[in-house]
Amino acid sequence: MKTILMDYTQKDKQTAEKITYDLERKGVRVWNDEFDIKLGDNIFEKKKESIKCCHYILILLSDQSNRTTEYYTAITKAKKDIVILLIDNCNIPNILKEYPIIDLQEEYDDGLSNVLAHLKNKLESKKNQTEKEVTVSSVDLKSVTLKNPILKSMQTVSIEQFFNEFSNGKELEKYKKALLSIFEFAKMREAAYLLFGGSFAVEKDSPSNVTCVIVFRHQSDIPRDHGRFFLQETTIDVYFATIEDQNTLSTHQQLLSMASNNQGAGVIKIDITNISMDQLQRIDHNISDNSTSLIDLYQPRGVLVTLHGLLSRAKWNTELAPIVSSQGWIFAPYVYKSCVDLLFREQKRKRAVDEFRSWIFDIQMRYKGVPISVIAHSFGTYIIASYLAGFDEDIPVQFQSVILTGSIVHTNYDWKTKYEQSKIIRVRNEIAKNDSWVKRMPDGIIRLSKKFGQSGVKGFAQNCDILTQHNNKIFDHNNVIKRDVVEQIWLPYLNANSNLDFLE
Incomplete structure (x- = not known):
């Protein structure tokens, strides 16, 4: 889940730590916001700086909460999703009454379940958010064949182009069945797209290393097992990433774009959201019987x-x-x-x-x-x-x-x-x-x-x-x-x- 900021006073620190621990055990990452306020520091500026990195704010309220109206105004102006958590029977500032309020006083476990449900609903509503990527146009595969210069950027191609033109040649023919198995695996797991690099994006007649990243939409979609495809002396390494985790995805794209000599190479992207199983079967029908593959799904070390x-x-x-x-x-x-x-x-x-x-x-x-x-x-x-x-x-x-x-x-x-x-x-x-x-x-x-x-x-x-x-x-x-x-x-x-x- 997205980063969640827990806002509380030092007098409620023990309760805040318990809530944080219980939420993290349920898979929710929480940032405990403890400020080291020094003489002369502007508390509002400190708060403004800290909430830039969060997506949701949980405000802990009790009789011991001594925040001012100005303080809560500074939080609400950040335009973040806010949830109020009551840990005793206290007055709720008027500026916070418009936000969801969850009572943790008597039925703590039920209240915690309500917090989780609320956060889940918020996340579900954002599932169809457009992925933040630079759009690249399709490319003529004649400029992408292995006997042409190294690609310098990410190129989007159709699955038909990938198989019909890109994977031509005797040395590449043996890979087609394994590549098709990867696509079928990704389609069954409802992945969004695939990225290929290594020998498939550099000027090399006989590939010795092949790397693929299967990109899913959400963290929960990633299979627990990992996969490898063995072809004689060559292994196709398959990694998993998600659109949600842009940092990890960017790292994979960077790794794919580096050739063995650390020179820039291209990355090939194939969107499979609109690909049907019939299309994959037609491709399979056109692949030579000499093309073989073996997938090994294994429990990682x-x-x-x-x-x-x-x-x-x-x-x-x-x-x-x-x-x-x-x-x-x-x-x-x-x-x-x-x-x-x-x-x-x-x-x-x-x-x-x-x-x-x-x-x-x-x-x-x-x-x-x-x-x-x-x-x-x-x-x-x-x-x-x-x-x-x-x-x-x-x-x-x-x-x-x-x-x-x-x-x-x-x-x-x-x-x-x-x-x-x-x-x-x-x-x-x-x-x-x-x-x-x-x-x-x-x-x-x-x-x-x-x-x-x-x-x-x-x-x-x-x-x-x-x-x-x-x-x-x-x-x-x-x-x-x-x-x-x-x-x-x-x-x-x-x-x-x-x-x-x-x-x-």
Whole structure:
């Protein structure tokens, strides 16, 4: 569900935390809005800044609520969906009486169910909202064949064009049956469209890697199982994304648009909403019997989340994706808006962690029961460390393994306690003495946060069973995430930990 802001006074903090926890257990992500108001701060400006990122506001009202009419006026002017939650028999300000009011005083569970039902109805009413994408016109497939220059943008084609002209040639003929199976699978699951990249969008006679993203409309539509299509020595990797989650979808589109040499390549889009099964059967009739396919729907080994650093587009994701997916991992790169200000401004750092909190909870709800591991680089290490430290005991999302590289987390970070609190099972820290970026972090920056440090070059001071640290003279800040390290070191480490259980 969309981001929900919980508005309350500090005197109602305990009740707000209970409601937040109960809603998140039901799959609703809630942002607890706690302000660090300092002398001279304008409370209205603070509120205006915080509600920009939310879609719905839950206002907690009690006898202890001491908000002014001006305060509530500032909230209502934001034109967000507002719900009033009563936790005792108090007066309701006139300006809030026009909004839905849900009583949580006596029948708490019934009241919570009403909150969930109201939010669900609001979301349902927006299901047919037009997707926010740049429209591209169809293209003559004669300009898209593999023997012509690399595409430079996303091109929309019909399914007939895709099969009749794009997939021509002896080397491509064998793929057609597998491609048709993907389309049939997507159609049965009511997907919106498909994206193809890799060898299907670059100048290459004999494809060696094929990547497809099946795009659904809503998070709830995504199948739990993942799929692969095997053709002799070639694997077609199939990923899932949704129109609702534009950040993840944009990341997939970026990965598809990168050729193996990191040069820009095109992405092919096929809309299947108006395709009938009869059309697919006609295509099947025209496909040679020499074209074979085998689909393997499997329970994934785990979800692998990647967190990039500052001023980075994480191009290494393009190399990481096919490697980890080939070994049964669901690849889930997290992309945030990075800038140098994140180092200096506490509020921006807090927002980055809050946004990750919402995103990772969605990942967990999408792949229920599938363990989550993380590869974090540079500022990404700060994000995962801050998330883990943000919950005293119970945590919405647990992590099986975390790999840190270029870590800027403080050397005194307490990993042992995180394990004892069942937040994490294993941690691997890559120590690179030649990491000049971490080595030269000014003391002025390190003092800005208790979590900042130089564990990427000094290692963590704590000695505990869950933490392994490895020194390397070749690594620097940017050259660690390479194929040799991923295939020979990190994936064996992640695979070995995939069956471990959290501490009871």
